[in-house]
Amino acid sequence: xxxxxxxxxxxxxxxxxxxxxxxxxxxxxxxxxxxxxxxxxxxxxxxxxxxxxxxxxxxxxxxxxxxxxxxxxxxxxxxxxxxxxxxxxxxxxxxxxxxxxxxxxxxxxxxxxxxxxxxxxxxxxxxxxxxxxxxxxxxxxxxxxxxxxxxxxxxxxxxxxxxxxxxxxxxxxxxxxxxxxxxxxxxxxxxxxxxxxxxxxxxxxxxxxxxxxxxxxxxxxxxxxx
Amino acid sequence: xxxxxxxxxxxxxxxxxxxxxxxxxxxxxxxxxxxxxxxxxxxxxxxxxxxxxxxxxxxxxxxxxxxxxxxxxxxxxxxxxxxxxxxxxxxxxxxxxxxxxxxxxxxxxxxxxxxxxxxxxxxxxxxxxxxxxxxxxxxxxxxxxxxxxxxxxxxxxxxxxxxxxxxxxxxxxxxxxxxxxxxxxxxxxxxxxxxxxxxxxxxxxxxxxxxxxxxxxxxxxxxxxx
DNA sequence: GACTGTGAAAAGTTTCACAGCT
DNA sequence: AGCTGTGAAACTTTTCACAGTC
Numbered sequence: 001x002x003x004x005x006x007x008x009x010x011x012x013x014x015x016x017x018x019x020x021x022x023x024x025x026x027x028x029x030x031x032x033x034x035x036x037x038x039x040x041x042x043x044x045x046x047x048x049x050x051x052x053x054x055x056x057x058x059x060x061x062x063x064x065x066x067x068x069x070x071x072x073x074x075x076x077x078x079x080x081x082x083x084x085x086x087x088x089x090x091x092x093x094x095x096x097x098x099x100x101x102x103x104x105x106x107x108x109x110x111x112x113x114x115x116x117x118x119x120x121x122x123x124x125x126x127x128x129x130x131x132x133x134x135x136x137x138x139x140x141x142x143x144x145x146x147x148x149x150x151x152x153x154x155x156x157x158x159x160x161x162x163x164x165x166x167x168x169x170x171x172x173x174x175x176x177x178x179x180x181x182x183x184x185x186x187x188x189x190x191x192x193x194x195x196x197x198x199x200x201x202x203x204x205x206x207x208x209x210x211x212x213x214x215x216x217x218x219x220x221x222x223x224x225x226x
Numbered sequence: 227x228x229x230x231x232x233x234x235x236x237x238x239x240x241x242x243x244x245x246x247x248x249x250x251x252x253x254x255x256x257x258x259x260x261x262x263x264x265x266x267x268x269x270x271x272x273x274x275x276x277x278x279x280x281x282x283x284x285x286x287x288x289x290x291x292x293x294x295x296x297x298x299x300x301x302x303x304x305x306x307x308x309x310x311x312x313x314x315x316x317x318x319x320x321x322x323x324x325x326x327x328x329x330x331x332x333x334x335x336x337x338x339x340x341x342x343x344x345x346x347x348x349x350x351x352x353x354x355x356x357x358x359x360x361x362x363x364x365x366x367x368x369x370x371x372x373x374x375x376x377x378x379x380x381x382x383x384x385x386x387x388x389x390x391x392x393x394x395x396x397x398x399x400x401x402x403x404x405x406x407x408x409x410x411x412x413x414x415x416x417x418x419x420x421x422x423x424x425x426x427x428x429x430x431x432x433x434x435x436x437x438x439x440x441x442x443x444x445x446x447x448x449x450x451x452x
Numbered sequence: 453g454a455c456t457g458t459g460a461a462a463a464g465t466t467t468c469a470c471a472g473c474t
Numbered sequence: 475a476g477c478t479g480t481g482a483a484a485c486t487t488t489t490c491a492c493a494g495t496c
Contacts, residue, residue, distance in 0.1 A: 024434035070473040088441030106332035181436040199432035206425035208250035210407040215314030296495040
């Protein structure tokens, strides 16, 4: 006990969410650098490829450990390995897809998850038209079988692609089954319990928050007044 | 001049980005409420459907105007209309798709943009296999024609779905053409000039920032030590 | 009694600046 | 000379608390 805690710089769980959200960017940049054969990198340089301030990077990393060599910089391979460990990226993760409509099928066909260790191993839908459908190695199952499959296949993460009206009930269902993270493509903010992590993929919200800056509000105001 | 500025509660441009990013959520929730026939709503109730603290909502709205009636709440229809105006959602926006690969084709087929006033009116790719392809009403064009089409079709927003290696050059190209907002599906953080707005859709980063919380770091630490 | 609008307090996040290491 | 690690400062964002209004 004491032996281990001595190696902890700080308790890792106290890292704020903003810090955690930047770690995957470091991982990605470091992976690229490693491929390119770079062995050592400064926070300055890492900042250039991630668009994050060097002081921020040093600060973020210091939440976890002293990774750098004072005056030298960071060893790319070592830092990458440690960050992957911190983020839990040293293992594979099994995922279930919920909702095999147009969007769900596009997600099933997306090749970008596997190489990062995220594996879609099951898909669920209640529409009789798609239940039984075979997509690649996956057969679409009815949602009743969720609990069983989650247990059998050791699924921790769900990708939610059901229509908005059903999204909340599916979230609740997933919570009951012990799934603890959801990547949500449904256009709604779901209510989740303490302990459930959720990230929303919502292109329409993203677009709507940009048009604000494309709009000349002086002109708009006049139109509004008249 | 003076007449107009008198009606401005504050200069709208000084609203911080965090505030702006929440406005679309209010718009969405209010739209739902309006459909359901609700006429008046309190910050408390709006907070329940958006998962945002009531004080935060009141504070956010106060950056723009006094929308509420003291002691009463907010008129749903009026608040919705004003927020849409602030965000520039009272007009239609024309968008161009860059990159018509697997992902780009899924985006072309996505029906969720149009109803929100976002219209994909052109698509570009340099792969001879897809140039000339007709998808719905859109014919895929070579990227050389970008400038011309952006001008002719009054395109302000681009959706970027090219492979990572080409993403930065396409961003630069879009900047030159006067496009001022990009919804980026390529897995990289692009360098953008002052004035260009960009939002990243990156499911892998989202997943990687959740696995942190699914990982029991005490055990992991031991493994690492051994 | 219910609720907004708002200044002020609290909390959180980023940046600075520099001692100390190599 | 170059760079990390770090406490402190600056800044941003959220939350509180309550006067004022209906």
